[in-house]
Amino acid sequence: MVDEKRVKSEVVGRVLERVRARAALDGGRPVEEVVNETLYQERERLKRSRLERAESDRAFYARVQRELPKIAPVGQTKLLKEVIERYAAEICGHFDERVYTVTTRALPTALNLLLTSLSPQRVLRELSVLSNLDEHLVLEGEIESLKALEKLGTVVLVPTHSSNFDSVLMGYAIFRMGLPPVTYGAGLNLFSNPIIGFFMRHLGAYTVDRLKTDPLYRETLKEYTTVVLEEGQDLLFFPGGTRSRSGAVERHLKKGLLGCALAAYRNNLARQKSEPNVFLVPATLSYPLVLEASTLIDDYLAETGRHRYIIIDDEFSRWQRWMAFLRGLIEMDLRIHLRVGRPLDPFGNDVDLAGRSLDPKGRPLDPSKYLENGAGELVDDPRRDAEYTKALSARIVGSFRANNVVQPTHVVAFAVFELLRRAHPGMDLYRLLRTVNDDLSLAQADVEREVERLLGEIATLARDGKLERSSSVAESDVAEVLRQALRSFGTYHTQPVIERRGVRLHPGDPRLIFYYRNRLEGYGLLGAPDLVPSRREP
Amino acid sequence: MSDPSRIVVLGAGNWGTTVAQLVAAAGHEVLLWTRSEEQRQEIQSAHTNRRYTGEVEISARVEATTDLERAIAQGAVVFIVVPSNAFREVSRRLGELARPDQVYLHGTKGLELGTHRRMSEILLEETCIRQLGVLSGPNIATEILRGQPAGTVLASRYPRVQEAGRRALQSKDFRVFTGDDVAGVELAGALKNVVAIAAGVADEMRLGENTKAMLITRGISEMAKLGIALGAEPSTFFGMSGIGDLVVTCESPHSRNHKLGVALAKGAKLEEALAAIGMVAEGVNTAKAVQELSQRWPVDLPLFHKVHEVLFQGLSPAVALEQLMTLPPARDVPQVLA
Incomplete structure (x- = not known):
């Protein structure tokens, strides 16, 4: 088991050493500047923080700010060490x-x-x-x-x-x-x-x-x-x-x-x-x-x-x-x-x-x-x-991506979203999501056809080891996949994500249809374009 | 595995032999690997490699070998300079021999037929090699062998590779610039060969300097458009491997692709033209690869497409030119470079 005290002092020692080594370099950042950066960054963060801990942070940094301009380089290093120790103490776990x-x-x-x-x-x-x-x-x-x-x-x-x-x-x-x-x-x-x-x-x-x-x-x-x-x-x-x-x-x-x-x-x-x-x-x-x-x-x-x-x-x-x-x-x-x-x-x-x-x-x-x-x-x-x-x-x-296990909800959301998208050519994502509503229903037969095609493409990817299927996707027919997905979509979320009324399917919550279809984004399925720019995910 | 500290060059063709000469000129011992026993003997005893470098005297610092295992065992820095259609096979053999602490650089311009892989991608697929880079630029072997000053770019994501490659090659007549856009340098080096074919056609048809300048300028635009779509940095096309290599390939009658264009303009069929040149013209395969790639990437490449039609669909160069001149209005500098 990890010796917490030792880890903490090792971490503080290494970081301190590295900051000082950088400060000693020609054109390196002086210790005082490093501490000033911390003061600036932390003050900005604390302006917005409402956590309990923020009070003690504020007091600590107020003291650092008072002392920093008045002390000699040795004292600056001591303050730097205090800051690192404070960070390290917060990070360290309490494993039991x-x-x-x-x-x-x-x-x-x-x-x-x-x-x-x-x-x-x-x-x-x-x-x-x-x-x-x-x-x-x-x-x-x-x-x-x-x-x-x-x-x-x-x-x-x-x-x-x-x-x-x-x-x-x-x-x-x-x-x-x-x-x-x-x-x-x-x-x-x-x-x-x-x-x-x-x-x-x-x-x-x-x-x-x-x-x-x-x-x-x-x-x-x-x-x-x-x-x-x-x-x-x-x-x-x-x-x-x-x-x-x-x-x-x-x-x-x-x-x-x-x-x-x-x-x-x-x-x-x-x-x-x-x-x-x-x-x-x-x-x-x-x-x-x-x-x-x-x-x-x-x-x-x-x-x-x-x-x-x-x-x-x-x-x-x-x-x-x-x-x-x-x-x-x-x-x-x-x-x-x-x-x-x-x-x-x-x-x-x-x-x-x-x-x-x-x-x-x-x-x-x-x-x-x-x-x-x-x-x-x-x-x-x-x-x-x-x-x-x-x-x-x-x-x-x-x-x-290869170990992503496809569930019926992903399949049906992807197929339905694709039908909705194709029904509104040239519309950007935001407009599409605003336009689609409960009145805009799809024929169940159309959805089933799309789901069938999608299941075929998924099966091919699965065979090539590029994607995995849950047993309910691998072993069920189209009707069963649809039934399971609709059941899941109708239960947990505050309103049904997709709902069946007679032979038509109603998109109850287009945002969530989009959310669940995104799980199959990037595999080139149904010839659909990628709708989640890869850079946007933080 | 005695003393793995040597510089090794794989491939004793025209450019491979030149690279070996450059390394020797920079003051290092070189081990030059060739498949051919005959060629090995010629280099070792007569210090020439007539088939590829004519009368040029090969440096005494160059030792030829046909033993790949020994060469790799002794190599610290390895240059791979084999034709693109042999690159996969050589990489497979390297897979059994290469070590993770070695530095590899390649000087092969082209894309793999069918897969469209860049050469560095082939190395990554077949071997444990990671510390690799690519060498490219306006480098006509004949001029370099005469000792005329030249520059090149060495691109790698690894500082150690840049440094080792620079040290191996840099001499008073050969200046090595460095960069980190491996994909860009590889793509520029492959794509310019297609433009060179068009330039050869234009030269043979005596179309003049304006036409040539237009071809080069439109050529670099199309290279950049496709290159950027495939992951290159735009600025790479302004460098040694981009505009630098393109200008020299289009201007120099030494270039094989240029020679191919000349032969085609004279009315030769592709097979006849290739047979007459007697060496691989990478531009032919690259034109085919670009045609296939452009099906997947929606990039507008009229010049590349016309070269492809001339090569493979029997379109006459004169008609191709006329069609290019009467295309709908177009931007000068493409959006991706603006």
Whole structure:
């Protein structure tokens, strides 16, 4: 288990050393300027913050600001150290294995207890329904590889991110796969969530405050991640950085955090650690329905065109939505799929069960050579490493897409949206979404024809390993896929996403049709254009 | 694996031999790999490579070999200078031999037939190589072999590759510029060969300097339009591998693609023209690749399409020119470059 104190002092020491080394360079940034930047960035952030913690931050930075102009360079370095220590203290998790064991072993029950504490009578009635949540999470893919590699090095789990529910499911899935606990990188906003904060605080989560824009904070966060990996602690973070607002599978990942895997590997090699390897394991979570779909897609479509990076108040913090969601999941026998992808090394090479990196043709190679100069010496080269991380990111994105499990809701939403789009040629997305309403119905036969074509194309992609299908998509006929999707669409969301009346289908909520169809974006299905610009996802 | 510190050149054709000479001129020992035992012996004993570089005396610093395994085992920096239609095969063999700490540079202009892959993409598919780069520019081998000053661009995303390549090649007569747009340099190097065919046609038809300048200018526009659609940086087309290489290929009677255009303008069929040149004219395959690519990417490329029709559909060069001159009104500088 990680020694928290040691990690913290290592992180502070390294960041401090690096800032000072940069300051000593010709034309380098002086320490005073670095602290001033922090003061500026933090003041801007605190103007908008209403969190409790903000008060103590304000007091702290007021003091730093008073002292900074008056003190000698030695004192400036001391202030810098205080700032880094403060950041590090906030980031560091509070992992408690005992809590992990208790909570994960009986997650559904624990969930119930938590919910019970919020509204006992109501939740008690639901208890019986919830006890078999287990059956509704399908674990598949390279689970054996994951288990094998966990013993051979340090594992970084990098899942897709659709919902705050992901954190709960991943924690539970890790337990069910029989893996030792992992450390999470969780958004600060999750900690203030009444339901999930408890789990987060106790599952070894460390805090990521995405509102902090200070470069020094980012550097401290990356260093923390690197040091934890060097300590051999398995890690989980969402490389997309935030929940997919559009519903599409992530296409752009945060290279900064991903690069920590390579940094840790390099540091391990430099210290000649006995098990230096770091393995990245992508995982795709595929939901038939998404808890916060409505808030997420609203944010995506926000008129300003610039969505909020952090959403604090959404379905996730309202337990009634949780109950409706879980009840829907269970009553309709829906399944969330967690597909583990093929493990990768920090350079984006495939890794086999024995932990060996493989070249594109499956031949073993020695990855440490990528960091050497030809004479067997390790050399530092940030630009080179950024290229390796870019290659890794592209492989993870490819894995996300190939392990995306298509659900009936995605198929029907895609087909319906495509029919609506074609019926309004030349209309841009926003106008289309405003124009489509409940009165604009489609003939069921037309939808079925489109669904049939789509299922054929999906089957071809699945055969080529480019996409996966849930059993309800792979084994059902058109009518059954349609029936299942309509049933799902009619239950959880406040109004039916698509509704059948007689032989016609009515688009009840075009925004959500768009959201669920986006899960199949980018595969070139039905000759439809891409509607989610890949750069728009943060 | 004794002393993996040498500079290796794979391919002893016209350009490969020239690259070996450049490396030797920069003061390094070179290992030059060729498939042909006869050629190896000629280079080793007579210090010439008559078929490709005529009477030029090959430097004593150049050692020829037919042993690829040994060459790669000893190589720290490897130049791949083989025709594009042999690139996949050589890459496959490299897959068994290459090491992740080696630096690879290629000087092959063209796209793979059928797949339209760039050469660096082939290397990434077939081998563990990551630290790679591409060499391209206005580099007529004959002039370089005579010691006339020239410049080139070496593009890589890896500083180490840029540095190693520059050190291997830079001499008082050869200046190496660096860049990081690998895709752009590869695409520019491949696409300009098609324009060169048109330039050869124009020269043979004695159409004058205005026509030629128009061809070159429209040529670089179309190259940029397609290149950018395929992932190149716009500015690359203003560099050594873009306008630099295009001008020289269109002006120089040494260029094989230019020679092909000349032969076509004289009324030769494609097969006859190719047979007469006796070497690979990359522009022919690239014209075919561009035709296929433009089905998938909606880019307007009238000049490229006409060259394709002349090459493969028997359109006469004179008619092609007339059709180009009477196209609907068009912008001067394409939007993507404006």
